[in-house]
Amino acid sequence: MEIGFIDFSQGERNRILSTLRLLGDQTALDELGIGSVRDAYAELLFPGISTLQTRAKYFVLIPYLFAQGERLVQRGKLRSGKEFLTWLNGEEDKLVPVLVENSHSGETGIIGSNALKQKRTVKMKPSAIYWSGLRTLGVVRRDKLSLPMACALTVQRAKQRQALERKTEGDTYDDRTAGDTGEALFLPIHPEGPLETAEISLTGREAEFLAECIARSPYTRGSLLDFLVQKNLVCTDFEEIPEEGMEEGLRRDYRLAKEFRRFIYGAHLRYNVVYANGTDQGMEARFHEWYNAFFREPFSLEPVLNRVSCPAPLGQFCAQFLELAEQKAWGELDELVAARERQVKGDRAKLHKPHEYCYNQERPIHDYPLDFRFGRANVIVQDILNGLGG
Numbered sequence: 001m002e003i004g005f006i007d008f009s010q011g012e013r014n015r016i017l018s019t020l021r022l023l024g025d026q027t028a029l030d031e032l033g034i035g036s037v038r039d040a041y042a043e044l045l046f047p048g049i050s051t052l053q054t055r056a057k058y059f060v061l062i063p064y065l066f067a068q069g070e071r072l073v074q075r076g077k078l079r080s081g082k083e084f085l086t087w088l089n090g091e092e093d094k095l096v097p098v099l100v101e102n103s104h105s106g107e108t109g110i111i112g113s114n115a116l117k118q119k120r121t122v123k124m125k126p127s128a129i130y131w132s133g134l135r136t137l138g139v140v141r142r143d144k145l146s147l148p149m150a151c152a153l154t155v156q157r158a159k160q161r162q163a164l165e166r167k168t169e170g171d172t173y174d175d176r177t178a179g180d181t182g183e184a185l186f187l188p189i190h191p192e193g194p195l196e197t198a199e200i201s202l203t204g205r206e207a208e209f210l211a212e213c214i215a216r217s218p219y220t221r222g223s224l225l226d227f228l229v230q231k232n233l234v235c236t237d238f239e240e241i242p243e244e245g246m247e248e249g250l251r252r253d254y255r256l257a258k259e260f261r262r263f264i265y266g267a268h269l270r271y272n273v274v275y276a277n278g279t280d281q282g283m284e285a286r287f288h289e290w291y292n293a294f295f296r297e298p299f300s301l302e303p304v305l306n307r308v309s310c311p312a313p314l315g316q317f318c319a320q321f322l323e324l325a326e327q328k329a330w331g332e333l334d335e336l337v338a339a340r341e342r343q344v345k346g347d348r349a350k351l352h353k354p355h356e357y358c359y360n361q362e363r364p365i366h367d368y369p370l371d372f373r374f375g376r377a378n379v380i381v382q383d384i385l386n387g388l389g390g
Contacts, residue, residue: 011157029365031271032337033314034264034346040308041257042372045224048136048217049377050129054109056383057099057198058126059139059213060206063186064195065091066154073158081152088151095123095195102199103272109379110200138217139187139212150185187213207387214384220248228381238374253307260304261370266290267321267337272364274351276336280361291325314345 042049050243065088072078078087096112103110112122131147134140140150187210191198202210210230214220227246228234235241239258243251267285276283301322305315317340324333338351350357350365 031341031345031365032264032267032317032352033311033340034267037260037305037310037314038310038370038372041253041260044308045217045257046373046377047223047225048133048214049225049373049380050133051373051376052124052129053113053133053380055200055375056202056380056387057200057206058111058130059084059134059137060096060189060191060200060202061195062127062130062134063139063189064191066150066181066186067190068195069151070154073155074162078155081148081155083153085148088127092125093125095198096121098196098198099200102197103201104199107200121326130353136217136219137213138219139189139213141183141185141187145185154185155263159255202383202387203246204389205386207384209329210384211388222247224250224254225377225381228377229384232385234378234382234385238369238371252344256304256307257370257372259299261372262294263299263301263304263318263322265369266294266325267318268366270321270325270333271337271341271351272367274337275357275359275365276361279355279359283361283364294297295326317343 068091069078069084069087073084086161094114096110096116099110100113100116111126115122127147131140131150135143135145143151145153187209189206192203192205212240214223214226214229215314220226224241227250229242231245233241238261241254243254266287268281269290272280273287274282299322301318305318317336320336321333324336338349342349343352
């Protein structure tokens with residue numbers, strides 16, 4: 001359903017647009033600019049996992065499609081990297097009804113399934129969503145290779161191989177590498193049947209392949225992602241991951257991430273207290289509950305921020321927030337929170353535009369503890385363990 005409105009003034013227009021913005025995904029908001037530290041810990045713990053990934057199957061479907069496209073290049077059907085990428089995106093769209101049809105009812109995470117019901121396609125294709133992860137897991141063998149460059153290189157290599165085969169047809173060579181045109185772009189993984197029969201869950205061989213990639217890649221080996229797969233663990237919450245069996249470096253990073261999560265949750269609660277401007281007593285009570293629990297336990301900010309790259313302004317905000325909160329200097333604390341949002345958001349800062357932005361008690365801003373992409377990683381891990389029979 002499309003929504004329209006008539007704006008009689010700039011102020012009215014801004015208020016409406018602000019309301020519409022607040023109807024979007026709250027998880028994308030970062031009013032206090034803590035995303036750099038959050039993402040850095042996410043990369044340490046769950047490398048290769050992004051917030052847009054939905055299921056593990058796409059880590060193998062994309063190599064399958066590349067192999068299929070390479071055969072089309074050899075038959076003269078695709079002649080350039082641009083044509084290859086267009087074909088690839090089209091095949092990704094065709095896979096949506098295939099995966100929906102072949103997968104068990106109730107399966108989630110099929111990219112484009114909702115768009116399919118509306119007879120349209122998604123703009124962001126799985127290949128774009130998973131490409132960085134494919135490189136991180138080592139499925140794509142070249143670290144810095146972009147998706148468009150991979151398409152162009154696949155076309156180039158297929159043409160070279162085809163030309164070489166024509167040139168050497170009928171000849172015999174003792175050198176087994178005579179027909180080699182360079183290292184394959186992907187690790188060898190082949191579908192066990194036609195893609196028309198594919199479903200969203202992993203086969204045993206696919207799950208084994210991905211588990212081995214995670215264990216071998218220098219970017220994922222020893223990470224929390226690797227730990228969960230190797231220990232056959234599926235947890236329901238980031239805090240519930242057992243530390244038993246963790247290597248010391250991983251245990252340290254996991255604990256530091258939990259410390260940052262515990263600390264910054266209070267800053268987000270206080271942001272909502274300021275935003276509510278006295279209209280949400282429940283939020284104020286929750287902040288003080290956080291305060292009482294937080295300061296009962298020892299906390300050191302320096303090792304938390306020093307472990308990752310933390311911008312100086314964010315580090316200063318965190319240090320000042322901790323100091324003022326400990327002193328119960330609520331007025332100064334609130335001014336600090338408002339100033340930090342203005343520093344991060346500029347003219348889009350909500351706390352400085354009360355006539356445009358209205359606090360919604362049912363939808364507070366960033367009202368959840370950080371999980372450092374654990375939720376997404378957990379689905380990927382569960383897919384792999386299910387495929388392995390775990």
